[in-house]
Amino acid sequence: MANTTSIMLAGVGGQGTILASRILAQLLLDKGYDVKMSEVHGMAQRGGSVTTQVRYGEQVDAPTIAPGQADFILSFEAMEAARTAHFLKPGGTIIANTRRIPSLPILIGKEEYPDDIDERLAERGIDVRWVDAYSIAEELGNTRVENVVLLGAFSTVLPFTEGAWKKAIAQVVPPRHVELNVVAFQRGSRLT
Amino acid sequence: MKSLMTGNEAIARGAWEAGVRFATAYPGTPSTEILENIAGYDEIRSQWSVNEKTALETALGGSIAGARTICAMKHVGLNVAADPLFSSAYMGVNAGLVIVTADDPGCHSSQNEQDNRNYAKAAKLPLIEPSNSQEALDFVKVAFELSEAYSTPVLFRITTRLAHGKSVVTVGRRVDVKPREYVRDTSRFVLMPAQARARHGVLEDRLIQLEDWACTTRLNRVEWGSRKLGIITSGIAYHYAHEVFGEDASYLKLGMSYPFPKKLVEDFAAQVDRLVVIEELDPFIEDAVRAMGIEAEGKAIIPRLGELDSAIIAEAFEKADSKSPPPEDVTGRPPMFCAGCPHRGVFYELGKLPVTITGDIGCYTLGSLPPFAATETCICMGASISAGLGFQKVFNMLNPADPKRTIAVIGDSTFYHSGMTGLLDAVYNDVGLITIILDNRITAMTGHQENPGSGYNLSGQSAPQARPEEIAKALGVERVTTVNPYDLTEVKKALDNALADPHPSVIVSRAPCALLKREAVRRPPYFVDQDACRKCKACLKVACPALYVEDGEVHIDNASCVGCGVCAQVCRFGAINQTEKTGEN
Numbered sequence: 001m002a003n004t005t006s007i008m009l010a011g012v013g014g015q016g017t018i019l020a021s022r023i024l025a026q027l028l029l030d031k032g033y034d035v036k037m038s039e040v041h042g043m044a045q046r047g048g049s050v051t052t053q054v055r056y057g058e059q060v061d062a063p064t065i066a067p068g069q070a071d072f073i074l075s076f077e078a079m080e081a082a083r084t085a086h087f088l089k090p091g092g093t094i095i096a097n098t099r100r101i102p103s104l105p106i107l108i109g110k111e112e113y114p115d116d117i118d119e120r121l122a123e124r125g126i127d128v129r130w131v132d133a134y135s136i137a138e139e140l141g142n143t144r145v146e147n148v149v150l151l152g153a154f155s156t157v158l159p160f161t162e163g164a165w166k167k168a169i170a171q172v173v174p175p176r177h178v179e180l181n182v183v184a185f186q187r188g189s190r191l192t
Numbered sequence: 193m194k195s196l197m198t199g200n201e202a203i204a205r206g207a208w209e210a211g212v213r214f215a216t217a218y219p220g221t222p223s224t225e226i227l228e229n230i231a232g233y234d235e236i237r238s239q240w241s242v243n244e245k246t247a248l249e250t251a252l253g254g255s256i257a258g259a260r261t262i263c264a265m266k267h268v269g270l271n272v273a274a275d276p277l278f279s280s281a282y283m284g285v286n287a288g289l290v291i292v293t294a295d296d297p298g299c300h301s302s303q304n305e306q307d308n309r310n311y312a313k314a315a316k317l318p319l320i321e322p323s324n325s326q327e328a329l330d331f332v333k334v335a336f337e338l339s340e341a342y343s344t345p346v347l348f349r350i351t352t353r354l355a356h357g358k359s360v361v362t363v364g365r366r367v368d369v370k371p372r373e374y375v376r377d378t379s380r381f382v383l384m385p386a387q388a389r390a391r392h393g394v395l396e397d398r399l400i401q402l403e404d405w406a407c408t409t410r411l412n413r414v415e416w417g418s419r420k421l422g423i424i425t426s427g428i429a430y431h432y433a434h435e436v437f438g439e440d441a442s443y444l445k446l447g448m449s450y451p452f453p454k455k456l457v458e459d460f461a462a463q464v465d466r467l468v469v470i471e472e473l474d475p476f477i478e479d480a481v482r483a484m485g486i487e488a489e490g491k492a493i494i495p496r497l498g499e500l501d502s503a504i505i506a507e508a509f510e511k512a513d514s515k516s517p518p519p520e521d522v523t524g525r526p527p528m529f530c531a532g533c534p535h536r537g538v539f540y541e542l543g544k545l546p547v548t549i550t551g552d553i554g555c556y557t558l559g560s561l562p563p564f565a566a567t568e569t570c571i572c573m574g575a576s577i578s579a580g581l582g583f584q585k586v587f588n589m590l591n592p593a594d595p596k597r598t599i600a601v602i603g604d605s606t607f608y609h610s611g612m613t614g615l616l617d618a619v620y621n622d623v624g625l626i627t628i629i630l631d632n633r634i635t636a637m638t639g640h641q642e643n644p645g646s647g648y649n650l651s652g653q654s655a656p657q658a659r660p661e662e663i664a665k666a667l668g669v670e671r672v673t674t675v676n677p678y679d680l681t682e683v684k685k686a687l688d689n690a691l692a693d694p695h696p697s698v699i700v701s702r703a704p705c706a707l708l709k710r711e712a713v714r715r716p717p718y719f720v721d722q723d724a725c726r727k728c729k730a731c732l733k734v735a736c737p738a739l740y741v742e743d744g745e746v747h748i749d750n751a752s753c754v755g756c757g758v759c760a761q762v763c764r765f766g767a768i769n770q771t772e773k774t775g776e777n
Contacts (some may be wrong), residue, residue: 012525025194025358029196036324039198039359040300046555046637046739048527061435063324063357063428067501068516082520102740103525108563108732111523120520143751 002067004057006065011076012086012101019172020074021052023151027168028056036063047104049080073093073106074154076133076147082117085124086142094121094128094187095154095192099146106165129153148173152188162189165182197361199354202325203264203292204229205361206332207726210288211369212236213259216247218609219641221301222355223294225730227264228641229366231650235366240642240650243573243703244269245491245611248276248291252345255289256381258371259499260336264292267308268572272610275703279700280317283380284343284398288336290349291317294355297455297472301352301637303553303572305498307473308349312450316395317347318402319450320411323398325359330589331411331447336369338405342398351472353428353499378605411447412456412615416443422464424457424477424488428500433470435502436511452480461486468493472500529558532706532714532754534632535675538601540734540758541683543626547691548583551578552611554603556630563733567601574610576600581618584625597691605635605643607660612667618696619668626690627669627698629660630677632705640708663697671697678703680761706754715755716772720746724767731759733767 007024010181011017028035033056039052053065073094075081081096088094105111105168112169114120121128133149140149155165166182173181199204203226206499207215231239239245246266251263265273269566270293277291293311298304298390301447312319320335328350335346379387380457406412417439424435426446434443444460446453459485461467461481469478469490478490494500503516511549529536539559542549543566551557551567552575560567571579580600587595602611620624635641642648644658671693685700690697704711717738720731722745731739731746736759738752748759748768760768 025196029194029360035196035358036361038353039356039358040352046527046530046558047525049525060359061469062502063353063359063430063431064499064501066506067519069503079522079525079569083522083525086517086519102563103523104528104735105523107528107739107741108735109729110562114523124517139516141247165670 003059004055006067006070007072007074008070008084008087009052009054009074009076009112010080011050012080013046013048015049015076016144017052017076020147020151021054023148023165023172024054027164028054030168031160032163034060036060038063045188047048049083051084054104071176072154074150076150077102078116078117081128082114082120082186085126087120088126092126092155094126095150095157096128096130097134097146097150098130099134115156123172129192131188133191140180140187141181145180146186148181149188152185153191155185155189156192162186172181194356194360194362197325197329198225198329198356199322199325200348200356201229201329202361202381203348203350204233205334205363207262207290208215208233208236208363209329209366210333210336211260211367212336213371214238214254214261214262216251216254216261217240217264217268218242218244218247219635219638220650221638222296223264223266223269223292223749224353224638224641225355225649230262232741238650242644243277244273244581248273248280250274251289251291252280252283255285255287255345256283256374258287258374260288260369262292264289264294265304266302267293267295268302268304268309270311272573274311276313276557278404279383280345281315281317281395282383282388284394284754285339285345286374288339289345290332290335290339290348291345292350292725295351295473296347297351303570305473307476308347309449310474310478312347315347316414317345318342318448319347319349321349322447323427323430323445324353324354325357327447328354329361329363332412334409342402342405344398344402349427351428366467373461399451403453406448406451406453407455409448413445413447413452414456415443415445415616419463420465422460422467423470424460424467424481425470426746427472429470429472432502432505434501436505436509446477448476457484457486458482461488470494470500471503477610480735496525507540527558527562528561528735528737529555529762530706531736531752532712532756533558534701534703534706535630536734536736536756537555537677537680537758538628538630539703540568540603540762541680542599545687547599548587549596550576550583550600552600552606554601554606554630556601556603559601563735567697569623571604574602574614576602577611577614577625578617580625580627581614581621581623584623585621588623597624597626599628601628601630603636604629604631604633604645604660608644612663615664615669615696616667623696624694629698629700631660631700631702632708633711634705634708636707640705641660645660661698664700669696669698671695672700673698674700674702676703677701678756678758680698708754712754716754716770717750717753718748718757718760718768718770720765721767721769724765726767728763731762731765734759734762741763
């Protein structure tokens, strides 16, 4: 559908992309949109590349995002931003974490972590906004909230109030973690 | 109230609303969460079975005994359960029985992408296919009505995108369906040849009646748009097609595609100029349309392989606006053993041996990848042992003086699922296969489901604990050794002893999955002493995500290291040390 907005969250298994997308989807549901969300479980979670796709609008058909169809990509890891870049539509935006997580071929010394990601994305004419979410999560004393810091950074490209995001966080995150996640979200939102 | 639900959650909810009282399954991606969600409903007794065959037989028993029952499995699980599946069609049901098959187009987490709609036709069962979570919830309820109205199990087919995709649903209330009285009826429930022949006739008659039902049910509907293009579609493919064509096409959306609603198809085909079938995987609908003598396009333009998406369909119709740019060529990111994974040490040692290693289904299938490059086969659940037996038997035959040895590697849950029978085969035929049971105390890959060895059941209550060692001994294996997989010397010694023994033997490698919070032990992390390090990078051969190289130096990430110590045992220079001693030395 023409009025559907497509958001792809890309990262590495274990980084919390699913939780972040659940918060996003809850917010969109609260706002009365039709929402579809697609995620992959199973073996890919063992340190492999993972994507979660969220689409919203008045009425959403396909649950997945085709190449060239994403309005936004939120990448949790630098290399994953490049891996998913072809899903972005012309004029779309990528918010990307500067975090570099070496993959298996890099870990065992067969390949090098690419140093030219920024250039390659620039060559494609993509608007990329890099954020260092990991450092902020470290400052907050829990690197696991890196995902919500990123969600905060991403929130500024969407037209929703901080209150709406906070409400969604409170619905998705276990009560004892809400406070930390709200702080993480707020810190992230100031990055972009 | 509206909420977002995965297809799996919606099926669980639909089953609950339909008055289901009993549910069985063996976990398998993408079906696992159906039973996990059902376990949250107090009115339903639910259980993990040891495999899909026992799950379906148990479900069939439950249905005949009088309770509405649901049974869920992944697509390849239905192969395991195919025997009772075919019998169940002959017998029919008492209370409703719905069998969910979760197919995996694209092989996200499977060894094949078989299209289980073919099972409906082969076993002669009605087939229901929802397209989104709301339909999943609604159609399950219809499936139970249908099951009881026609005394037939119903095959309910979903795919990964539906199982794990979330969409908006409005929930309803549970109806209290009274249990049905069980009445002894050997003419139905004892499939001796004489009864079976008669039941076959009943089954064929039932299919004719079900086809009439398929032509009038609201599960099958026509949406009129432009009549220049008529699309027959089902499942998730409907949404991809609708995304591309909207009002520019008319749709015959089949929620029940077997028995095939011929009358509906005939009427629809007569009213459109061009007829195209859009479906994932096999030409299941297309073949049925063509068998009616109606000309339709389908797999000539729509791929048979993998998942569809809206871009693939747009392209098939040459409707794509512009070709999207090609993907960036980026270093791959295959899945790998987690930091502290107990499989690591075993595969590190196995990778060094001149043996053939037959593998199985689980996280440890990753042992086939570099740098371990150990495992050589992965066929299906349980096949490591039985295929390994075949390897060893032929190796023995071809080179009796010095046969190459075979080692089968299987996880705990997979061993209970269908490894035990193969092991008995090895003992019975006295074939010197070495079987390693990787007992990580949980069904790990599908997301930590309990199993007969974990000590808990699906509801989280404590349960009798199966011991692989005792099972192996009871099956007649004489050499049964237990090792700590974090101790490479111990692993190596057990392997050497087993290799010296010409008879079947079993090594149980026991340590909890590193992600299993209730059992895993987190020890102080290790670090690399850069002064002692000779930069040989031997430690990288354990492929641990906690190790990384920066400016030519290997470092260990404090946050991800769980202190398993495997990398330290690989270092010949004593350069990898624990940050603080645990005090037990």
